[in-house]
Amino acid sequence: MSEQIAPRGSSGEGTKPVRPDVDRKARLKIPAHRPDKQDPVRRIENWDEVYHLFDASNAMIEAERCIQCPAAPCQKACPVHNDIPGAFWLLEQGDFNGAANIFRETSELPEMCGRLCPQERLCEGHCVVGKNALPVAIGKLETFTTEWQHAHGGAQHPPPAPPSGRTVAVIGSGPAGIGVAERLARRGHAVTIYEAWPEPGGVLRYGIPDFKLNKPSIERKFAELEALGVQVRCSTRVGEDLSWEDLRASADAVFVGIGASQGARLGIPGEDGEGVISATEFLVRSNLPPEELPEEHREPLGAPQRVVVIGGGDTSMDCVRSARRLGADEVTLVYRRTEAEMQGRVEERTHAVEEGVRFEYLASPLEVLRDGACVTGLRCIRMELGEPDDTGRRRPQPVEGSEFDLPADIVVTAIGYDVDSEWGEAAPEMTRDRWNRLVVDPETMQTNLAGVFAGGDDVNGADLVVTALADAHRAAEAIDHYLKTLLSETPRPGPLVGDSSFL
Numbered sequence: 001m002s003e004q005i006a007p008r009g010s011s012g013e014g015t016k017p018v019r020p021d022v023d024r025k026a027r028l029k030i031p032a033h034r035p036d037k038q039d040p041v042r043r044i045e046n047w048d049e050v051y052h053l054f055d056a057s058n059a060m061i062e063a064e065r066c067i068q069c070p071a072a073p074c075q076k077a078c079p080v081h082n083d084i085p086g087a088f089w090l091l092e093q094g095d096f097n098g099a100a101n102i103f104r105e106t107s108e109l110p111e112m113c114g115r116l117c118p119q120e121r122l123c124e125g126h127c128v129v130g131k132n133a134l135p136v137a138i139g140k141l142e143t144f145t146t147e148w149q150h151a152h153g154g155a156q157h158p159p160p161a162p163p164s165g166r167t168v169a170v171i172g173s174g175p176a177g178i179g180v181a182e183r184l185a186r187r188g189h190a191v192t193i194y195e196a197w198p199e200p201g202g203v204l205r206y207g208i209p210d211f212k213l214n215k216p217s218i219e220r221k222f223a224e225l226e227a228l229g230v231q232v233r234c235s236t237r238v239g240e241d242l243s244w245e246d247l248r249a250s251a252d253a254v255f256v257g258i259g260a261s262q263g264a265r266l267g268i269p270g271e272d273g274e275g276v277i278s279a280t281e282f283l284v285r286s287n288l289p290p291e292e293l294p295e296e297h298r299e300p301l302g303a304p305q306r307v308v309v310i311g312g313g314d315t316s317m318d319c320v321r322s323a324r325r326l327g328a329d330e331v332t333l334v335y336r337r338t339e340a341e342m343q344g345r346v347e348e349r350t351h352a353v354e355e356g357v358r359f360e361y362l363a364s365p366l367e368v369l370r371d372g373a374c375v376t377g378l379r380c381i382r383m384e385l386g387e388p389d390d391t392g393r394r395r396p397q398p399v400e401g402s403e404f405d406l407p408a409d410i411v412v413t414a415i416g417y418d419v420d421s422e423w424g425e426a427a428p429e430m431t432r433d434r435w436n437r438l439v440v441d442p443e444t445m446q447t448n449l450a451g452v453f454a455g456g457d458d459v460n461g462a463d464l465v466v467t468a469l470a471d472a473h474r475a476a477e478a479i480d481h482y483l484k485t486l487l488s489e490t491p492r493p494g495p496l497v498g499d500s501s502f503l
């Protein structure tokens with residue numbers, strides 16, 4: 001079906017095979033193709049994904065726009081170094097399976113990353129074609145190939161290694177935990193995932209709404225993990241339902257992938273009480289059936305008509321767009337800087353505008369207004385931008401006397417996430433920084449405790465699916481090495497004790 005290409009390394013640094021038959025000038029003239037998307041008026045009436053999948057012939061044409069540059073800056077910019085040109089070389093020739101297999105070599109979650117990565121600042125942001133035209137639609141082609149493969153027989157992997165006799169406990173079933181569990185299970189280690197929520201998936205399930213990522217792709221991933229022998233114990237919060245000491249005693253190595261789920265607070269009058277709700281709670285209560293939620297989140301949200309969301313990242317976009325799908329007529333986003341300083345994806349903002357969300361830039365909340373217990377609005381103040389702060393973004397400052405009120409039935413806070421401070425009580429001997437992030441050796445992702453590794457948002461702070469996966473790859477490599485070398489010298493130990501010395 002397609003020309004065989006030399007296998008490529010996954011480091012992102014390997015030498016690319018030169019394809020002499022590629023006429024780059026001709027390829028640059030191929031018009032860009034994009035998959036269709038749902039009309040905004042229709043899509044706020046459902047929770048289906050905004051984009052349809054590419055159709056096969058358009059996907060092949062779009063893949064042919066890749067000029068196969070030997071330096072492959074797209075691959076270098078990808079945190080997991082997907083061999084994008086290699087995959088597209090197969091895709092343009094109709095070998096969709098081969099293309100999907102290339103993505104799967106370096107990513108456990110290509111279906112998710114294709115949909116969720118901020119491609120404009122990663123692979124597509126570095127696409128050479130994008131210098132003078134639309135970049136190659138890398139993310140949407142990644143989604144197309146891997147979804148096509150699922151629809152035609154499923155993911156293909158080499159058989160796993162024989163059982164090693166070693167055990168690994170993974171805490172958290174988000175992208176970091178998934179990445180570690182899959183890589184280590186494929187190397188023959190017995191992996192058990194412990195997850196606090198009733199269903200696995202981390203933020204993929206309990207956060208990101210269906211219109212960005214459909215839930216069957218998460219179900220499929222866990223079915224694959226279970227087929228590999230990975231055990232998943234949900235509704236098990238380590239530190240509460242299972243002690244840290246018992247968990248460590250149960251396994252030869254531990255990976256901590258607990259994410260960063262503690263929503264930051266506004267710190268303004270009126271914040272406490274009914275009607276002010278964190279982004280995660282708002283998203284899970286609007287997106288998921290009650291039986292998949294913990295008791296405290298099962299009450300339906302009702303049908304708020306006026307929703308104000310505070311924040312400027314992807315989470316805030318998920319909230320405003322969910323609010324429109326819940327039927328809210330007036331949905332307003334309040335952000336204290338301008339659009340230029342917003343950190344979320346442009347595509348998400350465009351979708352929100354198309355869906356009728358109003359943006360109040362340069363505005364900061366002062367007080368949640370209430371009539372008795374009921375929220376009636378949010379008092380805000382206008383801001384102006386001053387000198388840059390330590391992040392390089394211009395610091396917002398209030399404009400005296402510019403207060404104004406926005407009517408609201410619900411105020412949603414989406415102003416950032418920190419690592420759960422309770423983890424410090426569960427595992428007090430683990431070194432953390434002043435933001436509660438776990439401190440690791442960046443090469444091996446090992447914590448200060450022997451045999452205990454960590455990665456994802458609990459190390460980086462709130463970040464991305466693909467960066468959690470990249471951490472998982474480094475950690476899995478180091479855990480495998482730890483199990484094979486350190487433990488081959490001794491019989492299976494009891495509880496792991498003692499601190500390692502890198503810190």
Ligand SMILES: Cc1cc2nc3c(=O)[nH]c(=O)nc-3n(C[C@H](O)[C@H](O)[C@H](O)COP(=O)(O)OP(=O)(O)OC[C@H]3O[C@@H](n4cnc5c(N)ncnc54)[C@H](O)[C@@H]3O)c2cc1C
Nearest residue numbers: 172174175176196202203237238258259456457463464465
């Ligand atoms: C609303 C929202 C939208 C987002 N949108 C995007 C996007 O479009 N693109 C993108 O790339 N990224 C997005 N992100 C960020 C991305 O989802 C995270 O960076 C990623 O999920 C981090 O993976 P993780 O495995 O480190 O943590 P998580 O996904 O948070 O998983 C951690 C898991 O650990 C479990 N856990 C915590 N404590 C314990 C304990 N003590 N015992 C057992 N289990 C425990 C949690 O319940 C959770 O399931 C979004 C985040 C949010 C909140």
